[in-house]
Amino acid sequence: MSKHSNILEMRNISKRFPGGVVANNDVTIEVRQGEVHCLLGENGAGKSVLMSILYGLHHASDGEIFLRGEKVKIASPKEARNLRIGMVHQHFMLVPTLTVAQNVILGQYPAGTVLNMIPEVSQKLVELGRRFKLPVDPGALVMDLTVGEQQRVEIIKALYHGADLLIFDEPTAVLTPKEIAGFLDFVRHLRDEGITSIFITHKLDEVIAVADRITVLRDARKIGTVLAAETDPSELARMMVGRDVLMKLGDVRHDVGEVVVKINGLSANNSRGLEALSDVSFDVRAGEIVGIAGVSGNGQSELCLALTGLLESTSGSIQIDGEEIARLLPRGVAEKGVAHVPEDRHKLGVILPFSISENMVIHQFRKEPFSKMGRLLKKNISEYSRALTTEYRVRMRDTEQPIGDLSGGNQQKVVVARELARNPRFAVINQLTRGVDIGAIEFLLKKILEARNKGTAILLVSTELEELFAVCDRILVMSGGRIAGEFDGGRENLEEIGMLMATDVAS
Amino acid sequence: MRYAETIKSLGAPVLAIAIALAFGALLIEVAGFSSVEAYSEMWTGIFGSMRNFSEVLLKATPLILIGAGLAISFRSGVWNIGAEGQFYAGGMVAAVVALQMEGVNAWISIPVILIAASLAGAFWGGIAGFLRARYGASEIVTTIMLNYVAIILTSYLVTGPLMEAQGLFPQSDRFPQETQLPRILSGTRLNIGIYIAIIAAIVSWYIISQSRRGFSMRAVGASPDAARYAGINVNKNIIYSISYSGALAGLAASIELIGVTKRLFQTISPGYGFEGIAVALLANNNPLGAIFSGALFGALRSGAEIMQIGAGVPSVLIFIIQGLVIISVITLGTIRAYRKLRPED
Ligand SMILES: Nc1ncnc2c1ncn2[C@@H]1O[C@H](COP(=O)(O)OP(=O)(O)O)[C@@H](O)[C@H]1O
Ligand SMILES: [Mg+2]
Numbered sequence: 001m002s003k004h005s006n007i008l009e010m011r012n013i014s015k016r017f018p019g020g021v022v023a024n025n026d027v028t029i030e031v032r033q034g035e036v037h038c039l040l041g042e043n044g045a046g047k048s049v050l051m052s053i054l055y056g057l058h059h060a061s062d063g064e065i066f067l068r069g070e071k072v073k074i075a076s077p078k079e080a081r082n083l084r085i086g087m088v089h090q091h092f093m094l095v096p097t098l099t100v101a102q103n104v105i106l107g108q109y110p111a112g113t114v115l116n117m118i119p120e121v122s123q124k125l126v127e128l129g130r131r132f133k134l135p136v137d138p139g140a141l142v143m144d145l146t147v148g149e150q151q152r153v154e155i156i157k158a159l160y161h162g163a164d165l166l167i168f169d170e171p172t173a174v175l176t177p178k179e180i181a182g183f184l185d186f187v188r189h190l191r192d193e194g195i196t197s198i199f200i201t202h203k204l205d206e207v208i209a210v211a212d213r214i215t216v217l218r219d220a221r222k223i224g225t226v227l228a229a230e231t232d233p234s235e236l237a238r239m240m241v242g243r244d245v246l247m248k249l250g251d252v253r254h255d256v257g258e259v260v261v262k263i264n265g266l267s268a269n270n271s272r273g274l275e276a277l278s279d280v281s282f283d284v285r286a287g288e289i290v291g292i293a294g295v296s297g298n299g300q301s302e303l304c305l306a307l308t309g310l311l312e313s314t315s316g317s318i319q320i321d322g323e324e325i326a327r328l329l330p331r332g333v334a335e336k337g338v339a340h341v342p343e344d345r346h347k348l349g350v351i352l353p354f355s356i357s358e359n360m361v362i363h364q365f366r367k368e369p370f371s372k373m374g375r376l377l378k379k380n381i382s383e384y385s386r387a388l389t390t391e392y393r394v395r396m397r398d399t400e401q402p403i404g405d406l407s408g409g410n411q412q413k414v415v416v417a418r419e420l421a422r423n424p425r426f427a428v429i430n431q432l433t434r435g436v437d438i439g440a441i442e443f444l445l446k447k448i449l450e451a452r453n454k455g456t457a458i459l460l461v462s463t464e465l466e467e468l469f470a471v472c473d474r475i476l477v478m479s480g481g482r483i484a485g486e487f488d489g490g491r492e493n494l495e496e497i498g499m500l501m502a503t504d505v506a507s
Numbered sequence: 508m509r510y511a512e513t514i515k516s517l518g519a520p521v522l523a524i525a526i527a528l529a530f531g532a533l534l535i536e537v538a539g540f541s542s543v544e545a546y547s548e549m550w551t552g553i554f555g556s557m558r559n560f561s562e563v564l565l566k567a568t569p570l571i572l573i574g575a576g577l578a579i580s581f582r583s584g585v586w587n588i589g590a591e592g593q594f595y596a597g598g599m600v601a602a603v604v605a606l607q608m609e610g611v612n613a614w615i616s617i618p619v620i621l622i623a624a625s626l627a628g629a630f631w632g633g634i635a636g637f638l639r640a641r642y643g644a645s646e647i648v649t650t651i652m653l654n655y656v657a658i659i660l661t662s663y664l665v666t667g668p669l670m671e672a673q674g675l676f677p678q679s680d681r682f683p684q685e686t687q688l689p690r691i692l693s694g695t696r697l698n699i700g701i702y703i704a705i706i707a708a709i710v711s712w713y714i715i716s717q718s719r720r721g722f723s724m725r726a727v728g729a730s731p732d733a734a735r736y737a738g739i740n741v742n743k744n745i746i747y748s749i750s751y752s753g754a755l756a757g758l759a760a761s762i763e764l765i766g767v768t769k770r771l772f773q774t775i776s777p778g779y780g781f782e783g784i785a786v787a788l789l790a791n792n793n794p795l796g797a798i799f800s801g802a803l804f805g806a807l808r809s810g811a812e813i814m815q816i817g818a819g820v821p822s823v824l825i826f827i828i829q830g831l832v833i834i835s836v837i838t839l840g841t842i843r844a845y846r847k848l849r850p851e852d
Binding site for chain 1: 717718719720721722725726729730732733734735736737738739740
């Protein structure tokens with residue numbers, strides 16, 4: 001193949017941040033015209049930084065970029081757009097109070113001319129939508145759109161501006177399983193239309209489903225580029241983490257202990273006042289992991305919030321060791337021995353500007369040895385935090401740096417360490433592995449198993465069935481705010497669980 | 508390492524002041540005066556004599572108190588714009604109490620006045636805190652409204668119930684001698700208020716950064732949702748933090764009244780409550796920093812008067828320079844935040 005079939009070559013790219021972090025170390029990638037190229041790697045491997053360099057958000061410390069055969073310097077996203085590069089970020093950059101069409105032309109043209117352009121732009125968006133099988137309503141307000149629809153707007157915006165090299169940074173992290181399937185179809189369609197995509201992810205099944213070629217990064221270095229047709233998930237996983245990935249981590253147990261948690265007829269409303277949880281009843285026993293499977297948005301969030309005192313239930317009871325906790329505030333619930341790894345890490349789980357140490361004690365700072373007579377004992381707090389971060393192998397500079405500096409996986413390790421270190425009676429764990437890389441997923445699941453083996457009753461809520469199969473003793477399927485079925489934790493029930501999840505979505 | 512960071516955190520304010528003074532010089536020149544002369548007069552006004560310097564500290568006292576209190580409120584995510592009103596509330600109560608202290612030992616009368624005024628300021632701030640906690644009313648709006656209420660109430664008092672016996676001026680009677688705050692430098696008006704202010708700033712620093720209560724307040728300020736998740740009572744901490752800043756504003760008023768003015772009148776504050784916001788911002792909401800930024804603003808204010816007398820430069824130019832200091836601080840802060848987002852080598 002001649003060199004010119006490469007739309008993009010990034011040669012020997014290095015990126016050193018002030019403070020010594022090396023995010024890319026002599027990375028070279030070649031992307032062929034019209035292919036779907038996956039960039040695979042654990043959290044913190046340097047994928048986003050590499051692509052940010054291509055999009056002009058960061059400047060490489062070393063290395064060269066060749067685009068369509070010509071050497072280019074990309075100083076800003078604007079220059080990248082002029083070079084027909086588009087990027088869809090994980091967090092969208094849309095103005096919620098404007099319409100789709102307004103967002104598309106925002107900041108692109110002189111102010112006076114914009115309003116007259118709207119009909120023309122809308123027309124073109126509809127055409128583009130048809131061509132790329134990406135229907136959008138140009139007149140809809142962005143704030144009324146689902147996350148999946150907003151993502152479409154981001155994509156069509158890039159296409160509208162003529163991009164033929166699209167970068168997707170973990171596009172599926174924010175989507176529901178059904179939306180993911182649609183998205184993968186769409187990426188294939190882009191390829192048919194001659195658009196080149198670079199697709200960042202750390203989910204192996206997605207990679208196998210859409211990629212033509214795959215480049216794996218690990219610890220800022222490139223490990224290799226392989227053809228999708230010639231590889232398999234276990235090889236990719238080995239390249240990513242440098243070793244084999246275990247699938248079934250714990251045995252399914254039936255000889256579990258006494259009932260710790262008794263939930264009876266629990267109902268609750270969501271933030272819009274609609275009933276989201278209807279008459280849910282189940283038990284969790286000591287030393288047992290009960291999984292909750294289901295497509296997101298079927299009452300799982302409300303269940304977890306209600307169980308931990310963050311959402312007032314409308315009826316029903318929750319008993320821990322025979323004591324009613326349904327009316328308690330979060331602090332009272334925590335004092336009954338309930339731990340909570342929340343689904344929304346940035347909003348609830350951590351206080352981003354606080355240090356790792358401070359985050360480690362947000363439930364316990366009122367008590368000795370973390371404070372005494374109203375005074376924080378910072379030395380003890382740091383010591384405690386150092387011990388836990390070492391045990392959980394949190395990758396960081398030191399315990400006093402803001403937790404916001406850490407990658408998602410490392411933040412989650414801090415949250416899980418904090419919650420399990422309290423030796424809870426009952427742990428509510430929602431979306432443990434969201435935004436977390438494979439190596440850390442396995443590590444965290446093992447920690448959950450350890451807690452189980454010590455006798456904690458665990459409720460593990462996840463949209464990833466693999467995660468549930470890896471550790472659960474029992475799996476409940478939730479849909480429409482109800483428990484739709486109960487299964488043994490073995491993988492043999494995969495089909496049936498999947499069916500139950502899917503059929504109820506349709507109905 | 509701690510020290511290195513402290514010095515680093517001083518860098519931005521110092522640079523901001525330098526930039527502001529440079530622009531200020533330009534303005535003074537444009538206005539047709541000599542900037543060298545103006546600044547040297549100002550320098551004299553600040554450091555020229557013990558007396559001048561004591562005036563600087565006198566002006567700094569309320570600014571340090573208010574700035575330190577607001578720093579805590581801002582760190583707790585409560586945008587208290589009402590220190591001015593809380594100052595007036597404290598002033599009214601200080602006056603009412605002080606006027607009753609004829610013949611009472613100073614060891615009793617002074618603490619009683621200071622405490623009563625602090626409570627009044629805390630109450631005035633607490634109203635806005637309660638409205639935010641209970642009904643979600645924006646404290647920015649309510650504190651501004653409460654400013655007017657307190658200022659107008661003060662006018663009513665000094666033209667009505669508390670008006671001096673002679674009935675000549677809209678001011679209260681002179682407070683009894685027993686209430687005079689002890690002076691610390693003979694021949695000047697400087698009193699122990701400056702010590703109280705510095706101690707209050709240190710206590711505030713301790714509360715926000717070393718205490719359990721401060722941990723809760725900072726958590727509420729950084730992320731109310733996560734604070735609730737952590738079992739922290741968000742509403743309670745909102746009320747505590749705004750009441751605390753109100754208490755320091757009230758305390759500042761009582762020190763100003765029994766230390767300097769000896770009477771209640773309509774304009775006991777030349778805008779200390781608003782300048783305190785700038786003091787807190789320049790200190791990056793660190794109560795210890797408020798000691799320095801309060802002193803700086805006190806110096807600019809005090810130096811401005813001498814500059815006006817000596818060089819004929821209108822003292823309003825100083826307010827422009829103060830404004831420039833704030834704009835520079837905020838600009839530098841924004842640049843730093845931007846750099847953090849996009850660290851380039
Ligand atoms: N702006 C930044 N400043 C300093 N370090 C950064 C910055 N952005 C990313 N990093 C670090 O660079 C490394 C790679 O990050 P990133 O490319 O985001 O990883 P990922 O592969 O998960 O996308 C991480 O260690 C991260 O902490
Ligand atoms: Mg990333």
